[in-house]
Amino acid sequence: MYAIVEIAGHQFKVEKDQRVFVNRLATEEGKAVSFDNVLLLGDGDNVTVGAPAIDGAQVSAKVLKHLKGDKVIVFKKKRRKGYRVKNGHRQSLTEIVIESIVSSGAKKAAPKKETKKAEPKVEAKAAAPKAAKKATGKADDLKKVEGIGPKIATTLIEAGISTFAELAKTDAAKISEIIAGVRGNHVTDTWPAQAQLAADGKWDELKKWQDELDGGKA
Incomplete structure (x- = not known):
């Protein structure tokens, strides 16, 4: 055998x-x-x-x-x-x-019981607010505003500005403070006005204006 x-x-x-x-x-x-x-x-x-x-x-x-x-x-x-x-x-x-x-009759050793490790509940709660905000709030595509790229859009969302309406209510100077860490020379003067047109659904008017802009600057 x-x-x-x-x-x-x-x-x-x-x-x-x-x-x-x-x-x-x-x-x-x-x-x-x-x-x-x-x-x-x-x-x-x-x-x-x-x-x-x-x-x-x-x-x-x-x-x-x-x-x-x-x-x-x-x-x-x-x-x-x-x-x-x-x-x-x-x-x-x-x-x-x-x-x-x-070939038969041998007793196998009993499998060891696996002990479940306690999950770090504190860390889960701390990370919950950001996840909940992204899941519940319907974010707009902020990149449709002339002068806003992917990096700036991500920075604004992390700061709590994820919709055109929220961006329209934010002062241009405040926006400049939020994106201060993003490399480049960004002119934010027209961003709230552009966002307001987008929030109102006036896309044709926004497109016509954006054709005259250069990086968000009139």
């Missing part, structure tokens, strides 16, 4: 009395260890395939010794960068011997 079993993250085809080198196990030398993630069992012409594991199947083994594998050289180089790094690595391994393969 043989089995394909997952041990320490790798799959192995094992038989009774076979010695196998696997990634380092936490079990002490001389102690018994069992693996219940059996993916396939073969006994002559009879082959049982798990979905993904076979319920009740188990592979028992004994830890012989802990050791390190052969040294592997890891060399990294970047062309024309003067970068060359050479390191050596020896994988920590465990040698085990397969003692038995059980």
Whole structure:
């Protein structure tokens, strides 16, 4: 009888009395260890395939010794960068011997209960006002005002000005203070008036006026 079993993250085809080198196990030398993630069992012409594991199947083994594998050289180089790094690595391994393969009747260890971490409620509440404002308030496309680009539109929305009506009620000097951190020379004199036309739906009048403007400046 043989089995394909997952041990320490790798799959192995094992038989009774076979010695196998696997990634380092936490079990002490001389102690018994069992693996219940059996993916396939073969006994002559009879082959049982798990979905993904076979319920009740188990592979028992004994830890012989802990050791390190052969040294592997890891060399990294970047062309024309003067970068060359050479390191050596020896994988920590465990040698085990397969003692038995059980096809059914083995008891699997009870799964560990996952403990849910408490969510940071305080931070969620602090972030709620901005999200709620964006979700409930229907923002206008402020970029339709001559002189307002994507960066300025975002800055105005973050300051609580998200509609044409709100922009029309804001003094030009106040707008200049809000967008002071945005790079560039921005003339805000006509923005409230443009926003008022947009809020009133006078798009033709706004378009005719904007054809005469240069970056929001008359």
